[in-house]
Amino acid sequence: MKILYFAWLRSKVGQSEETISLPDDVTTLYQLITWLKTRGPAYEEIFTDLNVVRVAIDQEHITGDTTLEGASEVAFFPPVTGG
Amino acid sequence: MVIVQAEIFDTGAEIARITASRTDIGAVVTFTGLVRDFNDSADVQSLTLEHYPGMTERELEKIEASARVKWDLQDCLIIHRFGKMELAEPIVLVITASKHRHDAFEAAAFLMDWLKTKAPFWKLEADTEGNTDWVKERSSDQEALKRWQD
Numbered sequence: 073m074k075i076l077y078f079a080w081l082r083s084k085v086g087q088s089e090e091t092i093s094l095p096d097d098v099t100t101l102y103q104l105i106t107w108l109k110t111r112g113p114a115y116e117e118i119f120t121d122l123n124v125v126r127v128a129i130d131q132e133h134i135t136g137d138t139t140l141e142g143a144s145e146v147a148f149f150p151p152v153t154g155g
Numbered sequence: 156m157v158i159v160q161a162e163i164f165d166t167g168a169e170i171a172r173i174t175a176s177r178t179d180i181g182a183v184v185t186f187t188g189l190v191r192d193f194n195d196s197a198d199v200q201s202l203t204l205e206h207y208p209g210m211t212e213r214e215l216e217k218i219e220a221s222a223r224v225k226w227d228l229q230d231c232l233i234i235h236r237f238g239k240m241e242l243a244e245p246i247v248l249v250i251t252a253s254k255h256r257h258d259a260f261e262a263a264a265f266l267m268d269w270l271k272t273k274a275p276f277w278k279l280e281a282d283t284e285g286n287t288d289w290v291k292e293r294s295s296d297q298e299a300l301k302r303w304q305d
Contacts, residue, residue: 079205079277080289131210133273147207147275151292154204154235154276155188155247155267 073140075108078149081118081125094140101127102137104146118148126151156231157215159206161238164248173230173252180229180252184259186267188247190240195290199280203287204237204246207275211235218269222251225265226258233266235276268299 076089098107105122108115119125127134128147140146158164166187174180190202215233222231230252240246249266253259278290 076207078207078275079279082205128207128210128275131207131213133214147210149207149275150277150289152272152275153278153290153292154206154274155271155296 073143074145076145076147077118078147080150081148084114084118086114099141100137100139101129101134101146104140124150156233157212157219158232158234159208159211159215160234160236163236163244164234166245166248166250169232169234169248169250173232173250177229179254181254182256182259183250183252184256184263185251186247186249186263187245188267190242190244190246192242194280195288198283199242200283201239201241201281202246203239203279203281205277205279206235206237210275211237214274215270218266218273221269222262222266226251226253226262228253228258228262231262231266233270235270235274237276265303268296268303271296272300 073094074089074091077085077087082088095107098104105119109119126149129138129143130145166185170183170185174183192199215235219231219233222228228251232248232250234248236246249263251259251262251266279287280290281287
């Protein structure tokens with residue numbers, strides 16, 4: 073599965089994308105976040121306050137928890153500030 | 156039509172392109188967003204826009220499609236830039252063309268309000284000292300959306 077990071081989340085993690093193999097017991101978005109947080113202090117930091125993190129799965133905005141079944145791309149980013 | 160590009164655009168040329176050889180357009184409304192010299196930092200020197208290639212185009216196309224359903228538009232164009240921009244350069248352009256002014260005015264406002272909260276762009280501003288800061292979202296942008304939700 074491809075994981076993407078944008079804006080300050082990208083700066084903190086130090087990369088814009090990575091490809092990971094999900095552990096068998098990670099099947100939902102919240103489980104993915106919990107698992108990513110175990111991968112180092114930078115991950116722990118970006119997911120400290122989930123109120124400031126937005127998520128897109130396969131390029132669709134997502135709110136709340138959801139299954140990752142069939143998903144190939146998960147993106148994490150701050151609230152958008154274009155326009 | 157949706158265009159996401161790094162290059163600068165010419166608002167006048169885009170209006171001319173939309174209205175050329177057509178006689179069914181009675182109203183054209185444009186909105187152009189510019190890089191200004193103040194925001195979260197008091198002295199902004201430049202702006203860099205990051206975006207999510209692929210999702211950006213999809214979101215903008217969805218927003219355009221819903222505007223075309225809500226209002227009677229002869230044409231509709233959204234251009235949004237990414238990359239580094241200097242002060243006073245244009246960032247975003249929305250053009251709506253309709254038979255009568257009401258549809259063009261309303262649709263342009265709707266497109267900008269939705270784009271501000273849905274299109275995956277992030278602004279990084281740099282000040283005169285070279286410090287950079289990610290621009291924070293505005294609650295007023297979320298509030299503006301409520302106008303269209305009934």
